[in-house]
Amino acid sequence: MANSKYxxxxxxxxxxxxxxxEISSRKVLAKLGVELAEMPEFNCCGLPFDPVSHETxxxxxxxxxxxxxxxxxxxxTLCPGCAGTLxxxxxxxxxxxxxxxxxxxxxKEAGLEFKGTVETKHLLQLxxxxxxxxxxxxxxxxxxxxxxxAEHNGCHIxxxxxxxxxxxxxxxxxxxxLIEATGxxxxxxxxxxxxxxxxxxxxxxxxxLQLARDKLNHIKMVEAQALVTVCPFCxxxxxxxxxxxxxxxxxxxxxPILHYPQLLGLAMGMSPEELAxxxxxxxxKKIVEQFATQGAKQ
Amino acid sequence: xxEAASTSPPQGKEQPIKASEIDPKFKYExxxxxxxxxxxxxxxxxxxxxxxxVARFSDSYRPRTLIHMAQLGLKDRVLNSDTLWLxxxxxxxxxxxxxDVEVASVIRVFRNLATEKGCIxxxxxxxxxxLIETGYAxxxxxxxxxxxxxxxxxxxxxxxxxxxxxxxxxxxxxxRVQKPQGEQASGKQ
Ligand code: SF4
Ligand code: SF4
Numbered sequence: 001m002a003n004s005k006y007x008x009x010x011x012x013x014x015x016x017x018x019x020x021x022e023i024s025s026r027k028v029l030a031k032l033g034v035e036l037a038e039m040p041e042f043n044c045c046g047l048p049f050d051p052v053s054h055e056t057x058x059x060x061x062x063x064x065x066x067x068x069x070x071x072x073x074x075x076x077t078l079c080p081g082c083a084g085t086l087x088x089x090x091x092x093x094x095x096x097x098x099x100x101x102x103x104x105x106x107x108k109e110a111g112l113e114f115k116g117t118v119e120t121k122h123l124l125q126l127x128x129x130x131x132x133x134x135x136x137x138x139x140x141x142x143x144x145x146x147x148x149x150a151e152h153n154g155c156h157i158x159x160x161x162x163x164x165x166x167x168x169x170x171x172x173x174x175x176x177x178l179i180e181a182t183g184x185x186x187x188x189x190x191x192x193x194x195x196x197x198x199x200x201x202x203x204x205x206x207x208x209l210q211l212a213r214d215k216l217n218h219i220k221m222v223e224a225q226a227l228v229t230v231c232p233f234c235x236x237x238x239x240x241x242x243x244x245x246x247x248x249x250x251x252x253x254x255x256p257i258l259h260y261p262q263l264l265g266l267a268m269g270m271s272p273e274e275l276a277x278x279x280x281x282x283x284x285k286k287i288v289e290q291f292a293t294q295g296a297k298q
Numbered sequence: 299x300x301e302a303a304s305t306s307p308p309q310g311k312e313q314p315i316k317a318s319e320i321d322p323k324f325k326y327e328x329x330x331x332x333x334x335x336x337x338x339x340x341x342x343x344x345x346x347x348x349x350x351x352v353a354r355f356s357d358s359y360r361p362r363t364l365i366h367m368a369q370l371g372l373k374d375r376v377l378n379s380d381t382l383w384l385x386x387x388x389x390x391x392x393x394x395x396x397x398d399v400e401v402a403s404v405i406r407v408f409r410n411l412a413t414e415k416g417c418i419x420x421x422x423x424x425x426x427x428x429l430i431e432t433g434y435a436x437x438x439x440x441x442x443x444x445x446x447x448x449x450x451x452x453x454x455x456x457x458x459x460x461x462x463x464x465x466x467x468x469x470x471x472x473x474r475v476q477k478p479q480g481e482q483a484s485g486k487q
Binding site for chain 1: 332333351352355356383384385386387388389390392393400402406407409410413418419420421422425426429433434435436438442443445446449450451452453454455456457458459461462464465466467468469470471472
């Protein structure tokens with residue numbers, strides 16, 4: 001589908017800490033012909049408040065959806081947590097009239113109304129369904145042949161299946177397929193769909209770090225040259241914490257953690273600077289030297 | 299680093315149950331709440347615990363046990379258990395439970411109820427504070443917002459905390475997190 005237009009919903013984590021994800025996503029989407037409009041305003045999607053108040057989560061999500069409805073465009077998110085929450089709340093409220101009325105009672109205070117007229121997609125779903133693998137393959141000018149990477153989908157892009165449902169949560173294929181479209185090889189490893197541990201940070205850092213360590217050990221075992229993520233929280237968990245995990249548990253990894261659009265952008269001939277590679281904590285020098293110095297063949 | 303798990307006894311080391319602790323109506327209350335409607339369908343197979351990534355690294359967090367305790371009516375033990383807050387909301391249990399109990403949502407209901415009793419880990423209080431002040435869950439530094447232009451990014455859409463506050467009026471959690479701040483301001487110390 002050519003020239004699809006989406007309203008980009010950034011969420012809080014990306015502008016707070018992971019701008020490299022936003023920068024690389026925007027670059028890649030522009031080149032693939034996906035037009036983006038900005039939200040007039042937005043607030044937290046609601047997910048962080050679900051543990052303490054389900055009602056708060058519902059109201060915050062519905063408020064965002066109502067604002068998007070006013071613009072009249074479907075939503076694109078880069079954060080799987082935001083995507084999952086907006087999808088879920090949209091579905092719940094459309095199915096439960098009395099709950100919808102109750103939530104709309106709250107939204108009315110800010111002059112808003114949830115109607116249920118917009119859909120939400122995560123970047124991965126958009127790349128698969130709207131752009132399509134063939135178009136992505138055609139956009140690759142610098143195939144990453146020989147590069148061996150591992151993927152980490154993260155929980156909220158897969159589960160719960162009832163609300164997300166564009167991939168098989170037990171054996172997800174979308175990200176693998178999109179990685180292979182760049183020419184790189186995507187390796188299988190133990191416990192691919194395991195949680196990164198990020199939600200436990202602050203409650204029990206120890207458990208969170210152990211989960212992340214487990215994952216890094218598994219991808220080290222298959223000798224992946226990089227781990228590819230599509231979630232700001234997973235990225236923070238591995239990239240920001242890799243050094244800390246190495247020190248805490250006496251491990252050695254040196255495995256760079258790339259956002260999928262960084263990998264794709266590289267294959268599309270963009271420079272590491274354009275794709276904000278410099279913001280990565282674990283440097284991806286080896287990969288950059290291997291591919292980016294070949295120069296883009298346009 | 300906080301270690302919430304440390305004050306809960308490891309699996310099998312709990313205090314004996316006293317009859318006076320049991321609230322036989324708890325399970326029926328849960329049945330009526332959004333998210334825990336199916337709690338009585340749990341037949342204790344243990345799939346949730348065996349597949350739980352957190353349980354693997356914690357010696358006290360066990361989703362199956364929490365559900366069993368709730369079915370038995372051990373309301374206070376469930377709600378006061380600080381292991382409750384260890385769940386990473388990964389939804390593995392929800393997808394794999396053979397009885398479709400929606401385990402992660404049940405845990406969420408427990409946490410919501412614990413919150414109503416005033417047990418809220420600091421992380422959530424901090425996020426609530428940020429929400430009230432900025433509309434975002436984290437306080438995005440001004441420097442970051444300003445830097446966007448030089449990074450070639452469009453301006454960050456506004457968080458509009460006033461509109462957020464208006465829509466959250468009357469939500470019990472929201473009133474609760476706002477109150478202690480007010481009390482502090484009126485000079486409690
Ligand atoms: S997987 Fe479902 S049925 Fe089995 S113990 Fe857990 S909640 Fe109960
Ligand atoms: S959602 Fe919570 S209880 Fe369920 S498997 Fe994940 S961490 Fe364990």
